[in-house]
Amino acid sequence: MCICVKVHKIIKFTPFMQPSKYRCTSAEIVSEARRSLRALATQRPFTPQEKHRQLFGESSSRARDGRPPSAFSLHAQHFEAPDSRPGSGTRLSPLEHKPRLSVSLDEDGGVDEATLPKPPAERGNTRIGSGGSRAKLLRAASINRLPPNFSEFPYRDQSSTSVCLFIYLSVCLTPTPCHSAVEVKLGHGDTGDDNMDESVFWNTKVLPVLHEFESFAPELCNACNGLHDALAERGMLGRQFKKRSAILRTLFRLIDVGSDRLNLTLAKLILALNVSGNNLLNICKLVFKISRNASNDALFLNDGILDSLLSLLHCEDAWSKGEAVLYCVGSLKLLSGNSALSRLLLSKGFIGVLLQLSKRLMHGPSSTSANITSHRSEGEGQRIIAGHTLVQVTAALRNIADQSESRPSFLSNKAFSTLCLILENHCKDLDICINVARIFSKLSTYTECCHALAETPRCCGLFLDLLSKHSRKQDLVVRLLFTLGNLTAKSTEARERVYEEEGGIDVLLDLFQVYQETPSPPKQCRAPEREDVLVKLIRLLANLAIHPTVGTALAANTLCVQLLLEESEELVINAVATINNLSFYQGESSVVRSQHTHISQLLLKLLLSSSMDAVLEATRVFGNLSQIKDVRHFIMQHKGYVVTLLDSKTPDVCFSACGVLINLSADPENRAVLRATGTVQKLIDCLRDFGPQDWHLAAVVCQTLWNCSLDGELQHTRELLEILRLYTDRGALQWSSDDGVRQVQEACWELLFLPVAERLRQRFYIEDTTSIIP
Template sequence: MTPNTKNMSLEARIGADQPGDKEKLRCVDVVEHETKSSSETDLHILIKHRIPQTDVSSERGSKPEVKLGHGDTGDDNMDESVFWNTKVFPVLQEFESFAQGDAVSDEIVGELCNACSGLHNALAERGMLGRQCKKRSAILRTLFRLIDVGSDRLNLTIAKLILALNVSGNNLLNICKLVFKISRNASNDTLFLNGCILDSLLSLLHCEDVWSKGEAVLYCVGSLKLISGNTALSRLLLSKGFISVLLQLSKRLMHGPSTSANVTSHKSEGEGQHIIAGHILVQVTAVLRNIADQSESRPSFLSNKSFSTLCLILENHRSDIDICINVARIFSKLSTYTECCHALAETPRCCSLFLDLLGKYSRKQDLVVRLLFTLGNLTAKCTEARERVYEEEGGIDVLLDLFQVYQETPSPPEQFHASEREDVLVKLIRLLANLAIHPTVGTALAANTLCVQLLLEVLECRCVQDSEELLVNAVATINNLSFYQGMSSVVRAQHTHISQLLLKLLLSSSMDVVLEATRVFGNLSQIKDVRHFIMQHKVEQYVVTLLDSKTPDVCFSACGVLINLSADPDNRAMLRAEGTVQKLIDCLRDFGPQDWHLAAVVCQTLWNCSLDGELQHAEELLEILWLYTDRGALQWPSDDGVRQVQEACWELLFLPVAEKLRQSFHIEDTTVIIP
């Protein structure tokens, strides 16, 4: 590997920070809809007019002083009427004794919850859940009236039992609204964690006929979205196959109502179903966005082929900006992990879809920044992704158009804050840097006048104090483009102007900026005029001081410049006079056993410096070379894999040049320039 190939700025050199997701999870973004039977929105008013009257006593008794009993299920052969009179009716009577607005202690609430759970268990063991119980309406009437007690803990227990009784229509809708109301309070998260109602909510999402329950499903998913912001609850949901449930629900929503669904064929109702489906998918993608924060979610996302489903959602609902942003946030989170990144990159048309959305929503900063971040992650890890972005018709034009939009000096009224504009540019330029790693793409971008011009404008108009990350990415991209120095390269043609801009950056207080600027000089110093510029402006003195940095990357980049400068006979004496040889020997001693590639470049630089005269500090150098060329005298890592890599670098990169340097310090006409 030649020294300047290491000047190529790979992903590790450009920060891949996650875009900030500061949205509060507990916002109210489920819109309540009027029910078909009433224009009232108050839950309890709807309930009182919905449940038919039964023979359950409505008399209000005094509050019980003792704990309400669960009641066992008794003999399985017990007649249903006997079971009702002994196990169900007494509990319902106790429930009826509580009036709306009466003060109820926590102890009594606990007893009511236990009694409700006991009733649930008794009905379950008798097989009387669902619609099997003949007096089901009486149970429902009493349970709905018990909601008036006003306890969230009790209401969640009641909701679980009512859902188990397989209610439908407005009854189902209002119970889902009740659960949603409870979920809006973060202090109620423990109720969901301990109350086991999650299974009931997930069961509702399994329904095949989602269209007849659309609004109820909307509130159900909205509740799950709110509580999924709680880490413990999101992990519990994951353990219940939550991601698979949501993805299957999404597929049913996108396929539309089946022919067997109980829906009319009227156009207006069909449009209403499409609207409800869109609302539900907003909530579904928001839940998945929350779940994606958990590292434990990655296997579920991978095993359920979620990326293709999410891309399908994005494609079918590209006109819904909320869905687009939610899916983009999911991808931006998951694409930071290598296995997810490769899975997304293998999803057909994902890059094409992202570029299309970037063109469509170029002014939607929160969407743009996440799509660019995701594409940056894909192109950092996948060669195929670099090719797809480049080969997509108009893809590079979309990126450069975005560059111009967010680079332009804003005029009032300003649509974006300065920090938002810069965040987009940071992610966009990082993407260009990663694209340029591919030889075909890099050559094309280096020859693109607009691309190079926009990058140079960043260097001209920004200062390190205010825009350090942006400048680091811009210089890193120029470095990658400077790797391709064909006749069509605009970077090569602009080498004088670029050198002048880099000269200012070398004096920066940011070592990251200095490192990237040095790397560019390492590539451009292959050009004779650039080597002359460096010596004329005393840049080599600063480069030599970088050898004292005690940082392998900085020393390597400095050697990349020095090895090219020392190829010119006129420069060698000046370099030796500036103490270059001693600093190179110090680098060899300090870093050799840890980085044999760096050690090889140091030896090559020393070789060039010695070509027209006796090398300084020869005895010290020989001592190091004798030690480093003796395999048996070296200490190798105990890990077999690491040792094999280090031994290969030592044998293939370091040993040949080190032995040649050791054997002779004066060989004419063997000048080495970085190819």
């Protein structure tokens, strides 16, 4: 016969619930805040890729009539020669003799007397006359075939042969110097009607010949590269070479061959000869035209044209070359959308080049006050072009920000201060603002960039100003809110700056009201774009609330709380998460505290939601509000909802449910009711299932068990003691093989779980039944 004897000690046990008014030390408050207050995350706003490569996207705010075109025709006739001096306006008579072209350059840029073989004589019908402006470009019959034997030319190596071919074809393209005479092969039976339309003549007579040239493009490219190297070796690039104009005339004529590969090679050589004015603009347009075709991207990978374009952007006076610089940056913007080219540009210091260019464009033209007065209209035009160029610069930086390798360059070049300055100087230019906002939204997702931006003076105030000025521009607003949300998630200083900015919180709440307005008809759902703004805005408020001063102020702001309590299935999770952060502040001024009944009724509905995220957020809010006695009474009326959460397979849900149960079981009248509903068994199951994986959860379960057993016998004591015996034995536990993970696990076990588990185990040992067997 067994005789059971209960041994009682006079020990006063207190519940684990510790309302805010009983917290004594700042360390406890900070620790509790770290457990309760959470920064929210959300997805970065989605931006669809532009369908067409052009200077300005389809969503650009610029009027189409007032912006430079992305599509245009460009031929040799658009270039001017000589490039080195302006035209006199006087047309000279043609020379009486045929010039001789030579291929060997002397030291001062001249040529020797060796001449090329003459092109084969033309046959067929010919006629003398003007033949139209396009006809002067070609002598078509002269280029039907290459010379049969390159050994006729006075060169021995391959590069020299390429130069020879290059000059030979140039001769074929050169108009005959006879007075008013141009020979063109029109074909059999063609009378060469003077009234032939120019476009018809171009399409039927000229283009077919140009297509024949395309087969020679590789040799011509090699010839151009050979010429470039020869001139570079003798120091004849730039503008000082005496025969520069003659070479440029030949290069310009080859543009009509129509090969993109050849034109890029020509552009590199022409830019090396330092053209200016209209020729520089046309070359930049030519490169831009080629860059619009994505299939040409590989051409830019295998040529030095990128170095030539970047060199152009280094020019000190970007204003005087405004439109050329515009198309140059426009080309680089399009190319930076290609990941391989983007990485290549990064390696060439692309970000630094663009930021320096931005500073020069914002500084203004280097002119005297007299010049500014006399050329006011010209200066205004330059400022407009500079604005267009900054759109391209910021768009290129936006593209390059997609590369993870770009972050060190943005940081080392102090890009954030420059970008903020661009925003400040061009706050009315929506294209620029949106591009910069997209850069910030991308980079602020990375911790090091986020801190660098947060440390940039006036960034938070600038963002709030833009939100106020452009509150209806959803694509700008959503990105600025996302960036501010990132800053306030990671930076205490950013939370303070947003709050301390005069009218800053009012701007955010005004936005809340604007985007929460019920659309017409009333039953219509909000557009996804509007919902996206509200999600980002609510997340920002939640992150701001982490700061004690800001959180207290927001919790006391009636409008803020009322806006958050508006019902919306799409917004409910973030809204409740924000309420959770605000509910941490239980001061007398807290609107959350004063409206706890209404809030509790809303939260109860969420506990029945099919969304586990919504259930989790509602439970977390109850964890804070259950410190209020009336709320505990409300929850006990629907206790089954909370107890059932202990069956969840999600540790976070069980953890939050235990937080509510700890507060409920602090009231003596609630303990028996909780024990009667099977709470103890569910808690023991949680301890067994999650303990070794989550010692923080195991500690909270033990605290809840302690409270539930304060004034009555606890069922399943033997089962609980066996689990506690196993879990408090360090040697019996299995730890991770990863040293870092093991250190974290052991720290949580020793600091969080072990003290409360040992206390609980000792208490049950004291109250355990001692069996005496006779």
